[in-house]
Amino acid sequence: MGDQSVPVWVLADDRAGNVSQALGVAEALDLPFAIKTIRYDRWAKLPNLLRGAGLIGIEAESRAALAPPWPRLVIAAGRRTAPVARWIKRQSGAHLAQIMDPGGPGRDDFDLIAIPAHDRPHPAANVIEIVGAPHRVGPARLAEEAKRWESAFAALPHPRIAVIVGGATRQRPFPVAMAEELGRRVADLAAAAQGSVLLTTSRRTGEPQSQALAARLPEPRWLHLYGQPGDNPYFGFLALADAIVVTGDSVSMCCEACAAPAPVFIWSPPGWVAPKHERLHRLLYERGLARPLESVADLSPWPRPRLDAAFDIAAALRQRIGPLT
Numbered sequence: 001m002g003d004q005s006v007p008v009w010v011l012a013d014d015r016a017g018n019v020s021q022a023l024g025v026a027e028a029l030d031l032p033f034a035i036k037t038i039r040y041d042r043w044a045k046l047p048n049l050l051r052g053a054g055l056i057g058i059e060a061e062s063r064a065a066l067a068p069p070w071p072r073l074v075i076a077a078g079r080r081t082a083p084v085a086r087w088i089k090r091q092s093g094a095h096l097a098q099i100m101d102p103g104g105p106g107r108d109d110f111d112l113i114a115i116p117a118h119d120r121p122h123p124a125a126n127v128i129e130i131v132g133a134p135h136r137v138g139p140a141r142l143a144e145e146a147k148r149w150e151s152a153f154a155a156l157p158h159p160r161i162a163v164i165v166g167g168a169t170r171q172r173p174f175p176v177a178m179a180e181e182l183g184r185r186v187a188d189l190a191a192a193a194q195g196s197v198l199l200t201t202s203r204r205t206g207e208p209q210s211q212a213l214a215a216r217l218p219e220p221r222w223l224h225l226y227g228q229p230g231d232n233p234y235f236g237f238l239a240l241a242d243a244i245v246v247t248g249d250s251v252s253m254c255c256e257a258c259a260a261p262a263p264v265f266i267w268s269p270p271g272w273v274a275p276k277h278e279r280l281h282r283l284l285y286e287r288g289l290a291r292p293l294e295s296v297a298d299l300s301p302w303p304r305p306r307l308d309a310a311f312d313i314a315a316a317l318r319q320r321i322g323p324l325t
Helices: 016-029 060-065 079-092 139-149 176-193 207-215 234-240 251-257 275-286 309-321
Strands: 008-012 033-037 073-077 095-099 112-116 127-130 160-164 196-200 221-224 243-247 264-267
Touching (some): 008 079, 016 033, 016 073, 033 060, 073 079, 079 095, 095 309, 127 309, 139 234, 160 176, 176 207, 243 251
Parallel strands (some): 008 033, 095 112, 112 127, 160 196, 160 243, 196 221
16 A cells, blocks of 8 residues: 555565565554565664664665654564664554564563464563464455466366475475475375365475476376466465365465365474474364374365464454554
């Protein structure tokens, strides 16, 4: 949205995942909001203790955009935006909502800090625990994507098994043998169900891994490998799949999958993901939001709630700070 007088600002820096989480909360509030782009200079590497409640580390163009009329609420995510949010509060008295731990100093400046339970937050009056991460996969988005993609997938038989693949992280590789193992597992399930497979891979998957995985998936299928031309059908998969298999290396992918109506199965071989991801998986299993792919013989659905941390944060904000209009 534009820069007119609006009740909510979203601080959007260079961390796309963080920005998506903040936008998810803004959209869940169902209020007009403005996106304030935050670009950093070399001084942004300073710790927040030195940056304080100020604009150290922020480029001039971004500074200039932080001007009246001020909002009533600022939503941001990640530690590097915290000094900017605190500075805005000093100028305007705006309420502050921060996703993930902002670190110190100045934690008391935030009206609400939403921290995933798998990050083991320290209790405080302004801290709420959330399950997973907020996202932008709401019912309206799913309905829109279903309408957009239903004709494209019309020839694919049910059950349609969406396979959403991340890949290597900084400390944990995703070897070709692992991709082949996932492909064999999905192929067996698809054959037993006499269904079809919808595959999308990511930048972290790797070209050899994507090809090895695709080679093991039977027809009928729909493949969207990272880097190929055309629109990514990711959200269409979430909207129209009858079952979703998602790799466990991404908090966002697991949580977005759990916002979809289909049953969710997380593929995460022992020892592959970081401990915090393992904690998230356990929490999703305990809440009945997902099941481990390794332990299932078929992809039958079960009654389960829809995961929407953005909605939960929006509800907590309304309760704490009242109406923003």
